[in-house]
Amino acid sequence: MQTKSIYKVPNGKLIKIFLDYNSESNTIASIQISGDFFAYPEESIHQLEEQLKGKQLEKNGLYDLINSFVQKNKVEFIGINPESLTEAVMRCQL
Amino acid sequence: MTEEWRLLETGLKTAAENMAIDRAILVAHSQNKVPPTVRFYGWNPPAISIGYFQNLNDEIDLQSCKQYKVDYVRRITGGGAVFHEDEVTYSLVIQENHPQISKNILESYGHICQAIIQGLFYLEIDSKYAPINDIIVNGKKISGNAQTRKYQTVLQHGTILMDVDVDKMFRILKVPNEKIKGKLIANVKERVTSLTHEKNEKFTFKEVSDVLRMGFEETFDVNLEHGELTEEEKELAHSFEKDYFGSKEWNHLR
Numbered sequence: 001m002q003t004k005s006i007y008k009v010p011n012g013k014l015i016k017i018f019l020d021y022n023s024e025s026n027t028i029a030s031i032q033i034s035g036d037f038f039a040y041p042e043e044s045i046h047q048l049e050e051q052l053k054g055k056q057l058e059k060n061g062l063y064d065l066i067n068s069f070v071q072k073n074k075v076e077f078i079g080i081n082p083e084s085l086t087e088a089v090m091r092c093q094l
Numbered sequence: 095m096t097e098e099w100r101l102l103e104t105g106l107k108t109a110a111e112n113m114a115i116d117r118a119i120l121v122a123h124s125q126n127k128v129p130p131t132v133r134f135y136g137w138n139p140p141a142i143s144i145g146y147f148q149n150l151n152d153e154i155d156l157q158s159c160k161q162y163k164v165d166y167v168r169r170i171t172g173g174g175a176v177f178h179e180d181e182v183t184y185s186l187v188i189q190e191n192h193p194q195i196s197k198n199i200l201e202s203y204g205h206i207c208q209a210i211i212q213g214l215f216y217l218e219i220d221s222k223y224a225p226i227n228d229i230i231v232n233g234k235k236i237s238g239n240a241q242t243r244k245y246q247t248v249l250q251h252g253t254i255l256m257d258v259d260v261d262k263m264f265r266i267l268k269v270p271n272e273k274i275k276g277k278l279i280a281n282v283k284e285r286v287t288s289l290t291h292e293k294n295e296k297f298t299f300k301e302v303s304d305v306l307r308m309g310f311e312e313t314f315d316v317n318l319e320h321g322e323l324t325e326e327e328k329e330l331a332h333s334f335e336k337d338y339f340g341s342k343e344w345n346h347l348r
Contacts, residue, residue, distance in 0.1 A: 006270060012226075013174075014174075016149060016152060018149065032149065032348055033147065034147050034149040034152065034348055035145075035147055035148065036145050036147070036148060036172070036173055036174030036175070037147060037172055038171075038172035038173065038199075038226070038227075038240070038241070039147070039172060040199060040242070040243055041243075041244070042146050042147070042170070042172065042242065045147060076199060078172075078199060078200060078226055079226050
């Protein structure tokens with residue numbers, strides 16, 4: 001199932017998530033994280049999208065995954081953070 | 095002795111050429127083949143650039159682009175969609191370890207934007223940096239800026255609006271909700287300004303780029319020496335134009 005969310009991060013940028021998810025297993029089939037934010041290095045967003053594939057659409061699990069990905073890869077976000085990314089993804093859930 | 099940087103004035107070019115040149119300078123400077131470089135440029139035809147992470151079809155009406163002969167391109171920098179028409183665009187390319195470049199990305203945005211603010215001061219325009227990446231005059235945006243860092247090198251580019259046609263811009267930009275499009279346009283008109291609007295007079299590209307040049311020289315305490323793209327940079331730019339900014343794969347990446 002294809003869904004989309006638009007989330008304006010308070011005091012930050014806009015995140016638009018395009019999500020293809022399996023509603024039976026509640027898992028992410030594929031995800032695109034788009035918007036007018038900044039992330040360094042830029043390629044990290046592609047890697048994060050890959051890592052999110054197959055994961056449960058569940059808030060705490062997603063936050064832990066995103067947060068540890070950011071720590072491990074020393075990703076620097078401007079205008080977004082792991083909390084707001086998680087929120088944007090969760091808003092895709094119908 | 096005052097440090098010397100290179101100044102490039104490359105005139106009006108297509109969106110793909112412009113983005114390819116910025117990237118070519120980034121690569122050449124990261125390899126110590128050219129000095130830190132400030133470039134001033136414009137766009138012909140007018141163009142929309144979208145941020146690296148933006149979804150092309152979600153942001154731009156490609157049919158309208160064709161109809162109004164507006165180019166489109168995906169930047170290597172993040173940030174939002176920008177309509178480039180009557181403006182001066184700058185880019186600065188400088189290695190990350192330069193003493194004037196903060197390791198803190200947001201701080202470095204502020205410092206580089208200071209060069210623009212200083213330049214606008216010579217046009218008697220009192221502007222200030224509005225984090226994350228804007229410069230504002232009386233609360234209204236006059237300049238948007240975007241930075242990337244690759245190969246330990248900073249590329250920041252940005253626009254200084256000379257004039258802006260918000261209605262035209264919205265013929266090309268998609269809005270999330272067509273019903274409130276009129277309201278959105280009114281809102282943007284209230285939040286965006288330009289040199290023409292602020293001073294009630296028309297400046298030439300040269301007048302604006304000249305004051306921006308002084309702004310960079312003073313802010314960074316350097317001399318900007320007129321230069322040209324090297325042959326190697328031209329070749330690089332040509333291949334980037336072909337492989338990236340002029341290609342469907344790149345522009346339709348997401």
